[in-house]
Amino acid sequence: MMKYLSAFCLILTMSLGALSVAVDEKPLADPVKEAQARELMKEIRCLVCQNQSIEDSNAELARDLRAIVRERIALGDSPDNVRAYLVDRYGDWVLLRPPVKTSTYFLWASPFLVVLIIALLLINRNRQAAAPAPLSDAEKEQLKALLEREP
Amino acid sequence: MAGELGHFALILALLFALAGAVAPHIGAVRNDATLMAFADRSVLAQFLMAVTAFAALTYAFVTSDFSVVNVATNSHTLKPMLYKISGVWGNHEGSLLFWVLILTLFGALVSWRGRKLPLRFRSRVLAVQSLLVLGFLMFILFTSNPFLRLDPAPLEGNGLNPLLQDPGLAFHPPMLYLGYVGLSVAFSFAVAALIEGEVTPLWARWVRPWALLAWVFLTGGIALGSWWAYYELGWGGWWFWDPVENASFMPWLAAAALLHSAIVVEKRDALKSWTILLAIVAFSLSLLGTFLVRSGVITSVHAFATDPARGIFILAFLAVVVGGSLVLYAWRAPKLAPSGLFGIVSRESALVVNNIFLSTFAAVVLVGTLYPLFVEAFGAGQITVGPPFFEYAAAVLMSPLIVALGLGPVLAWKRGNISRAMQVAFPALVVAAVAGLVLVWQNAGGVVMTAFGLGLAVWLITSVFLEIAARIKLFRAPAKALTGLGKITRAQWGMSLAHAGVGVILLGITISEAFTSEELVVMAPGDTVDVAGYSFTFEGVAPVAGPNFTAVRGFFTVREGERVITSLTPEDRVYSNPAMNTTEAAIHPLFSGDLYAVVGEATGAGRWSVRLYFKPMISALWLGALMMMIGGILSLSDRRLRVGSPTGKKTAAQAGEGASA
């Protein structure tokens, strides 16, 4: 949570306002489409101030990309098409939600895989604990002796 | 002069740490009490030297001594005093010195509070702690000396990043560092136990308060940072799953798991090697966080300016500390066979479930944070793992955890009775289901997650209350219930409060995510916009000048019906040293939620673009975090759980009972 801003951000943009919030352009008139566009913007990574979505970023390029998203949504493009448009130019890198493909199978499966591994490790250990070790011969002798001593 | 004194103190501290890291082990092998006792003196000396060095650097910052490179780069005469002081730890070198200060502080505390620990064990612990100090001091002296001089000294400094000039951020890093470094104590205890080859229920009792203390600080540090992001970054978000945020969240999760697994060690003498592993992993994750912030391996908005030499050094240190302790673990773990037994339906099992999900979540956050690096290393292109993935993982892993969290405390130790547990748990499940259904019915479609989240939150909070009710026999013997209330230990209150805090946070997240109203509009003075039943009237803007910034301040009057609730004055600031633009959101908390306004740019013709929000229940996030912290502190203050003070066997058993927080 240390919000030490990278100096890179300023160097790259060479403009003020790297982290001030984006309050600039006009929303779409149709509230349904605007909501759709906004949802989409939240899932597109800003190329300038990385680790922000274009929704959050005040960088010039983020502004341009927001305009493109709104434009295409207004023209009736589906969010998937807009995503494909951006991936075509910037690669999977721009998607904050990694696409499900060969290279991300492990990622998406990781919550289930890891829970299984850790559960097996822990429960296995418990089962070992739950079954007490059988008595050794010496202990059996001892037990026998004790029992025999009972009146 | 102060600079040289500080530098000298660091060199002395390094020598003490070196001696303190070696001598006690020799003493332990030779059974030489004098050598072992040297550990206590060594950590005290390290602490005094670290205080001296830190005071020297603080003095240089306060007096704006620009002949010190670090001060010249990170301070400015015009800066308010608070930020001159917070500037000490607001940069790479100073923050490392701060790490060392806390590391030695914890060493001294263990030595002081741990008088009753067996000498042999205590000296091992302190020797491990000294080794950590040694590593950090070498890092500082060889790559990041904060006392380097600049000749000739500049007349003015470069100033501090304006985003750091904020009271929330002045105290967020120290809090977080206390948490990160606090975990070093659990680490040292774990390594010492591995060296000795023995983990006893008593060991768990010693280590647990330290882990709890660190966890309380981590909770505070994370909450403070998130609160800061909420009001400073200006887009209403409070958590971004940024690598550096994840780096603080992972140790928090591991520490939370450790707190709970230590209880099982204490009560049942089981889960021993797992608990040791958690103690090692929790601190390793703290170190990993420092590495990620400073090495430049990952892009983050939070990163310090990076330098490859430093990165390599930390990586080497990380490899030695983490690798070394894990080798020790692999070698010694088989010796730590569990001896206790417990049934499948028992409090212990619920704690195991808790551990499975907490540690899995920590691991998955790690996987998500580093996954892009792996994909790139394997030449499979560049991908981004952003908030949508982490939210998915949180939903998958936290839901069962929260169900277990409600169920666990009602289960009996060792061998529980599921039907009796269900008597208590069933009403909570019903309440949760009803809450969920009401929501779906109110807002048909698209709200499954909201209903689910709300149901879980209500389930958890209700079950906490029902657990207390069952404890005091509220339903079976209402007349005696009040006396029962008095008998509940602080540790038990602590547990209930912390668990309820989790529920409150979940409530806040679910409701604020689902029902936030947001307007992004262009307004001229006199315009009124309606947000969630509150009308925001834009009164205009005025220029403002601060000590080291100029700003445009917007004025809004917020009314509910005719009644004026408040006026909001967000600012758009431009700092001069260094030049940077920041947004100061204006927030007015109401019981039902926050009114939130941000002013943006002029769009011409006297019109301004603004963002207006109503964020319902958002304060529950920080309230919940506060509850968790207070819960932790309550538990720590429990007489029978005093930091590192082992007592007789009987009280030990009682404390174990209370230690279920």
Next chain:
Amino acid sequence: MNRFLPLAIAGLLVVLFLGMMLSDRNPQEIDSVLIGRPAPAFSLSSLADGAPALTEADLKTGEPLLVNFFASWCVPCRAEHESLMELAGRYRVPVIGIAYKNERDKAIGFLNELGNPFSKTGLDLDGRVGIDWGVSGVPETFLLDGDGVIRYRHWGPIVGDSLEARLLPELEALR
């Protein structure tokens, strides 16, 4: 076996980090997905008076050429300008300049002040062509082969040893 698992994971991470740090990779740099693809279609007015519009057809000349996105407001562009002059002069590579989000007068002023290495120019006022090329900031330089296919993208200014160590070898490979 289980007890070695944490060690194995830690070891894997250390190797990964070490590899990342020893490679000269810039974590900020986003790989271009346009490599191996023909230049996207566009049409931009020239900075020179009366010159015809710049289009993708101008990029298929039968010999390798460079396309440089620049702007007068961009400080790193100023820093790399000398390298562009050298490329156009000493190495005889046609360099095509696209002024990115720059006012026409300012872009012309920039070239008048520092010299003009560009054989042809285009003005991308709204930055849309830049987006089509996957540009994330200026300067960025693309190396195209004779068929107008993008072969290499240089991210950031061509300064220090990046001309000799990176761009020239790529160029030689195409020639």
